[in-house]
Amino acid sequence: MTIKHSYKGSNVALITPMFDxxxxxxxxxxxxxxxxxxxxxxxxxSVGTTGESATVGVKEHLKIIKHTIEYAARRIPIIAGTGANSTSEAIELTQEAKNLGADACLLVTPYYNKPTQEGLFQHFKLIAESVDINQILYNVPGRTAVNMSVETTARLSKISNIIGIKDATGDLAVIKGLVKSCPEDFLLLTGDDATAVDFLLLGGHGGISVTANVTPKELQKVYMTAIAGNADLAKKANKELTSLHQNLFVESNPIPVKWALHKMGMCSKGIRLPLIELSSEFRPLIENDLKELNLI
Structure with missing residues (x-):
């Protein structure tokens, strides 16, 4: 197993717990x-989308990463979320994460400014050249308003410290294209819990998951079973999590998952504006899922 596959299986997109x-x-x-x-x-x-990267300031962002790395104390790899829509800011965050001891960085496609495919290539190329740390691309067009093509990803996969991609499109044609176009040791991670098993059965290596916040042990079993190619067993195990996969996105992530963890007694209800706590109409959905899984 190469270093590029050290993130095989279920990687958690961890929430940032907050007080009220x-x-x-x-x-x-x-x-x-x-x-x-x-x-x-x-x-x-640490401090990806689910960790509310969009609502913490730069100093606080780095403080959370630093704390996570220090407390984890090499017991588990830490991937720092360091993407930004400004290339210079992304370089700065990535360099700081390296200095703090992160194992790798996760870099989202620049949001809001809608770069071209060549702009995306040059953005990620410059970050990779500027900071000597393993980097994972992150394509999530539903949030960023830009979709990085398979062709652009394939070009970037030739850069030695760009080790993989988190693909959150939910489009299985994308994983087929990535498997065909990228080197065999290029890490292919799904960011879409609902289609994760199919993604893995098509050649993916793992995922960066929201559901893993709630059912980490169960999801790791599902993922490793799918990666091993045991389709029937993986689908059967995943069936118990299907409702949770869906309901954790009834409102914008991380609103539902924070409510779920609050109900499990893992954290307070705190979340930052412009996000607010889960609407009362959706709370019974989450609570029912947690009861079904014997989590509350």
């Missing part, structure tokens, strides 16, 4: 890190 006033709850963060180490999660993504 929005301040980061570092004690709950410690407990969540231990929870994932005990569950066998492959790695933790």
């Amino acid at each position: 006033d929005g301040a980061v709850d570092y004690e709950s963060l410690n407990n969540l890190i231990d929870f994932h180490i005990d569950a066998g999660t492959s790695s933790i993504v």
Whole structure:
């Protein structure tokens, strides 16, 4: 197994737990890190989309990453979310994450400014050339308003420290294209829980998951079974999680998953504006899922 496949299986897109006033709850963060180490999660993504990267300032962003790395103390790999729509800011965040001891960085496609495919290529190429750390691309057009093509990803896959991609399109034609176009040791991770099993059966190596926040041990079993090619067993195990996969996206992530973890007693309800806590109409859906899985 090469270093590029050290993130095989279920990697958690970890929430950033907060008190009701929005301040980061570092004690709950410690407990969540231990929870994932005990569950066998492959790695933790710190301050990605689910970790509310869009609502924390730069200093706080780095403070959360630093705390996560120090508390984890090499017991589990830490992937730092360091993407930005400004190339210079992404370089700065990535360099700082390297300095703090991150194992790799996750870099989302620049949002809002809608770069061309060549712009995307040059953006990621410059970050990779500027900071000597393993980097994972992140394509999530539903949030960024830009879709990185398979062809652009394939070009970037030739850069030695760009080791993989998190694809959150939910489009299985994309994984087929990536398997065909990218080197065999280029890490292919899904960012879409609903289609993850099919993604893995088509040649993916793992995922960066929201559901893993709630059921890390169960999801790791599903993922590793699918990666091993045992389709029937993986689909059967995943069936129990299907409702949770769907309901964790009834409102914008991480609103539902934070509510779920709150109900499980893992953290407070805190979330930052412009995000607000889960609407009352959706709470019974999440609570029912948790009861079905014997989590509350």
